[in-house]
Structure formats: structure tokens, C-alpha cells
Amino acid sequence: MARIKQDELVFLPLGGSGEIGMNFNAYGYGPENNRQWIIVDCGVLFGREGNTPGVDLILPDIRYLMERRETVLGIIATHAHEDHIGAIAPLWPGLRCPIFATPFTARLIAGKLEEAGLTSKVKVREVPVGGQLELGPFLLDFISITHSILEPNLLAIRTPLGVVAHTGDWKIDPDPLLGEATDTEALERLGNEGVLAMVCDSTNALVPGSSGSEAEVRDNLIALVGTLKGRVAVTGFASNVARLDTVARAAKAHGRRIALVGRSMQKMVEAAKDTGYLKDFPPVLDETEAAELPPHKVLYLCTGSQGEPRAALSRIANGSHPHVELDEGDTVIFSSRVIPGNELAIAEIQNKLAARSIGILTVQEHHVHVSGHPARDELAQMYRWIRPKLALPVHGEIRHQMAHAKLALELQVPQALVPENGQMFRLAPGRPVLVDEVPAGRVHLDGRILVAEGEGLAKDRRAMGFAGLLVVALVVDHKGRIAAPPTVLGEGMPEPVEEAVLKAVEETLDKNKRADPDELAENVRRAARRAAQEAWGKKPITRVLVTEL
Ligand SMILES: [Zn+2]
Ligand SMILES: [Zn+2]
DSSP: OOOOOOOEEEEEEEESBSBSSOOEEEEEEEOTTSOEEEEEEEOOEEOOTTTSTTOOEEEEOOHHHHTTGGGEEEEEOSSOOHHHHTTHHHHGGGTOOOEEEOHHHHHHHHHHHHHTTOTTTOOEEEOOTTOEEEETTEEEEEEEOBOSSSSOEEEEEEETTEEEEEOOSOBOOSOOSSSOOOOHHHHHHHHHHOOSEEEEEOTTTTOOSOOOOHHHHHHHHHHHHHTOOSOEEEEOOTTOHHHHHHHHHHHHHTTOEEEEESHHHHHHHHHHHHTTOOTTOOOOBOHHHHHTSOGGGEEEEESOTTOOTTSHHHHHHHTOOSSOOOOTTOEEEEOSOOOTTOHHHHHHHHHHHHHTTOEEEOTTTSOOOOOSSOOHHHHHHHHHHHOOSEEEEESBOHHHHHHHHHHHHHTTOSEEOOOOTTEEEEEESSSOEEEEEOOOOEEEEETTEEEEGGGOHHHHHHHHHHHOEEEEEEEEOTTSOEEEEEEEEEESSOHHHHHHHHHHHHHHHHHOTTOOHHHHHHHHHHHHHHHHHHHHSOOOEEEEEEEEO
């Protein structure tokens, strides 16, 4: 007799556990052989030049859900940061499901779908701020919280087996300046209902105290700009619309006109205005107009606070920006933190600015930035509101997730589980438990092609970056005899290496007069690598091409 399996509620993270970025979480409901899924967030991780040369975006490997895409009811975005929405456009063709978000987030996702040429295939469906969404067995409440972007949402995910609180990214900002404040009443009500599990942001679980408010940053930035004489450039995250508003107000307060430098600044201001925010943002100058103003009349708001080589600030620091020039006596304010891994790139820019006597002000000496993620006091407050039976810390490296789990237990949460990408947890019925492990990992968006990380392209490129590429071309006749002198081509290596390799190849050919072409190629490859190693101390990637006449 066929066994009818009972309904279960499961949680499956496929990204964002073990790394800050690439957030991807799925919830499944139904019996094991007939589950329906929702996806909460679908984000990217940015490639690092050293680790993944030539790869800009890293995406989660979601083949488990792609293989059952008919059962995926939709992607829901909690907010519009790239680590939550950046993978929607590249991965959507493998899912072909509806997409849901609040208006500002929807507007930014729509822009990405348009860039990817997907507008005719899928439209983002808007959920009002504070609204509700029903998808199969899931009923979702969008509860307004605060973060470092407009319209961040905590999702209360209701199912017939119980409620899960999915926080997304958040902090408790008593005065977020723009957009909704934290809906503490809704959070308290949710806690009173009884919550099975809370899936929660771990980014700052090691940071004591509270993250601070955008309002403090506003006061400080306005005062700071007032002390400066020459041109002022402020750099920060374009997505922090409240901060952009603050910078505009600082400019206005001191008689400066504002110019936006960098496409993402312009795009973000447009998206905010289109969705009803920034109503009194001052008119912005274009870069050429700003260049004609006296230095004390201008303030540039520019991208590139993380040292991104193609962003505005890097080009300004190099003196290679077509319209924006800074000189001695001008000042750059970094209204941002240093994202781990970007230290060297940022230091390089700051050194270039310093060498030209351009002033640099950062969060180290001035309170010009606050984090958008909850420090420990805020986490404690959230656990007091929600009082879940289970803590599932996500959105962090393992050390953050572990510290978060420990804190949750100290706050009397009965159980805490630190998930890894690909681990499936049954949240109900019964005590939560790990029930399955599914394929998970990373996929690189390499140019326009998706490539599984394991295929080793990035590894080959790193190797080529370290020791170049060596190509040996041989010509043999139909009897396998050498029919022309060999050619050696070394890319990215000193000249004597090529000469040493050519000599070794010629000697090998002399000794292999009767070898078959495959054997000959392999012997030549080994000899070439050995010669490079002896002459240079490095083994380049080596390829042998044999042309048979
Ligand atoms: Zn975020
Ligand atoms: Zn995030």
C-alpha cells in the first residue's frame, strides 16, 4: 500500500550561509514527493580580482530548484541590495517563476530584467509596503523594518504548520530619515502569535552595542561639510538613499550645488523619485556644469567607495575622469565602511589622493557612516519581540553565524541551528531537524556565460596570471616525422624563458624521431615545462599544438 506522507515545512538555504552575500533561501511546504517552494531573495557575491580574475558576479548553484521549477511559486525579494536581488535576472531563465517585491525594490529589479532583455517574459509584481501575499500554502506579511536602503521587509511566512519570521537585512534605526520606521507593533503581534523559527541576519553578530542612526550621520555630515573650503566629494553606497538625501542637504546648507558622478548614483536617485521618495531632492548639475563652478560652490556625490577600479572615485583619483578634477585643498569624504577584502583597493585610491594633497576624511575620525545591520543589542531586542522556538542564523561567515547562535541561546531561544548552504531543515511538524543535503555551491557569471565554479576556469586564469601561457607548435608529416622547425610562443614571461624552452623542445624532437603524435606532444610538453622551471623557477600553463600534414 502506498504510504501517504504528511505535510512538512522545510527551510533550504542555497546561498548566504558561510558568506556575506549571495543570499538565497527557499521554503518548501507539502509531503516530500509533492512540495511547493517559495524563494526568498536571490543575490550575488562580487568576484574578487585576485580569486576569480575576469569574473564579476558569483551566483548560487540552485540546480536543485531548477530541476523542480514547476513547483516554485515565486521569488520574493526582501529588499533591493545586490546580495539579495542581483542573481534574479541571470538565474530567472532557469526558474521562470513570478517575482514579487515592494515598489522601490520592484523598480530596481525591473531595471535589471530590462538590461537582461527579459522584460517581455516577466514583470515584477508589486506588493504594497506593509502588504500581504498569498502563494499556494504560504501567506506572507511584509513587515516594515529599517536597514540602509529604502523598503526593507521582514517576512512573516505563515503556513498551516506554523509561522516563520524571515528578517532579511535589518537594524533598529530610531530615525531612518526616509521611508517607514520599524513596525514594532507588528513585530510584537507576530511574537505573540508564536513563531516556529527566525531566519536572521548575522552580519554584525560580533559587534557589541547598537549600529546607530542615519540621523546622527546627517548632523555630522552637515557640520563637517561646513568646515571645508575647496571642492568636496562624498563617496558612499548609492543604494543608501537616505544618505544621498543627507549629502544633498549638506550641500544645500553650505551653498554648494550637487553633481552625481557614476551611473549607479543617477539610477538610484531616479528609482527613488519614481517611487515617491526624495520629493525635495535639489536639482542636480551634470559633471561639466559642476566643473565650471568655483570650488567652494560644488559637491560631488560619487560611486567607488570600495575602490572599484571602474567606478567614478577611482578614475578621479587617477586623474583620468573626463569631467571631474580634484586638486590640492579639495576633500574626499568616505561616508562608508570598508567591506572586508577591499582594504588594499581603497588604500591605493587614498594614497593617490594624498599624493596630490587632496584631503581624506573617513569614518575613523568622523562619525560619517553607520552600519545597516544589527549589532548585538539590536539582535537581543528582535529576539525579545519575536521569541522564536528556533534560531537559524544566516547572512554571515561561519564565525558570525556561530556567535549569533550562541547569543540566541543566551537570550533563551530553546534551539539554534547554524545552517550551511544546501542543508534542508524540517521546521514542522515536530522538533526541527536536518533532513537532507542537496547540491549547492557557486556559479560564476563569466562574461555572458554561467560556469560552475568547479570547472576551474578561474583557477586556470589565476595560474596564467602567475606564470603566463606557453604554446609550442609542431608540424609533422603523415609518417610522424618533423616537417618544420618548432615554434615557441610565451605570453607573459621573460624572454630568456622562451629561448630555454625552444632549446629543450629541439633536443626532445631529436630524441623522439619515431614517436606517435600524442606521445610526442606529451614529451614536448613535459620538456617545455621543465625547461621553464629550470630557467625561471616557474611552470607556466603549457599547450602543445601538433599539425599533421
Ligand atoms: Zn541589505
Ligand atoms: Zn544583505
